[in-house]
Amino acid sequence: MPPAPARFELVIFDCDGVLIDSEPIANRVLAECLCEIGLPTTTEQSFERYHGMSYPACFAAVERALGRKLPAGFESDHWGRLELALARELEAVPFVLDALARIRTPACVASNGRRSTMQKTLAKTGLIERFAGKIFSADDVARPKPAPDLFLHAAASMGADPARCAVVEDSPHGVAAAVAAGMAVFGYAAQTDAAVLASAGARVFRDMRALPELLEPAP
Numbered sequence: 361m362p363p364a365p366a367r368f369e370l371v372i373f374d375c376d377g378v379l380i381d382s383e384p385i386a387n388r389v390l391a392e393c394l395c396e397i398g399l400p401t402t403t404e405q406s407f408e409r410y411h412g413m414s415y416p417a418c419f420a421a422v423e424r425a426l427g428r429k430l431p432a433g434f435e436s437d438h439w440g441r442l443e444l445a446l447a448r449e450l451e452a453v454p455f456v457l458d459a460l461a462r463i464r465t466p467a468c469v470a471s472n473g474r475r476s477t478m479q480k481t482l483a484k485t486g487l488i489e490r491f492a493g494k495i496f497s498a499d500d501v502a503r504p505k506p507a508p509d510l511f512l513h514a515a516a517s518m519g520a521d522p523a524r525c526a527v528v529e530d531s532p533h534g535v536a537a538a539v540a541a542g543m544a545v546f547g548y549a550a551q552t553d554a555a556v557l558a559s560a561g562a563r564v565f566r567d568m569r570a571l572p573e574l575l576e577p578a579p
Contacts, residue, residue, distance in 0.1 A: 377548070387403045393437065399422065412534050468518055470527075478497065523542055
């Protein structure tokens with residue numbers, strides 16, 4: 361008897377908060393920058409308000425909260441400070457390297473982040489070789505998450521049927537995008553409220569060591 365087909369053809373990983381432990385750093389830097397332009401914000405508030413957004417959507421939300429345009433040079437200053445902090449402090453998500461070593465299904469990355477930043481952060485955390493040539497960004501599509509465009513683009517580029525793709529996400533925006541794309545979605549709840557991910561449509565897990573069996577259960 362031939363072996364049963366694999367459960368999934370492709371696993372699509374979000375980047376920030378799923379592969380790299382960047383959210384505490386990114387939200388601290390953003391909060392510091394916002395405080396300096398007159399929008400008092402804590403790291404926790406930054407995470408709550410902007411987690412999972414593309415940066416254009418995030419900066420547009422900041423402008424609405426400010427009631428005015430961002431100061432000239434804000435974005436370049438923010439990016440410079442963020443990249444310095446990531447270069448000093450960034451690590452991979454706990455146990456993700458071990459989990460990836462145990463996952464046999466083809467995989468890629470699809471993130472609302474910038475490709476140039478992902479190239480640096482994945483290299484810093486020892487993940488770039490695993491995903492070289494398989495990194496997709498919101499820059500590639502007309503609409504970022506929570507629209508399904510990015511995940512559908514990643515699946516098409518990898519030659520996979522969306523109905524047989526699994527997405528690993530940590531934000532409600534990302535979960536909504538995966539659901540809209542018709543994909544199975546697993547919500548990593550190490551930092552995000554598990555109930556929020558579940559209500560968006562994810563099967564929730566809290567430890568990366570559990571992921572391989574969720575994706576590829578033993579026969």
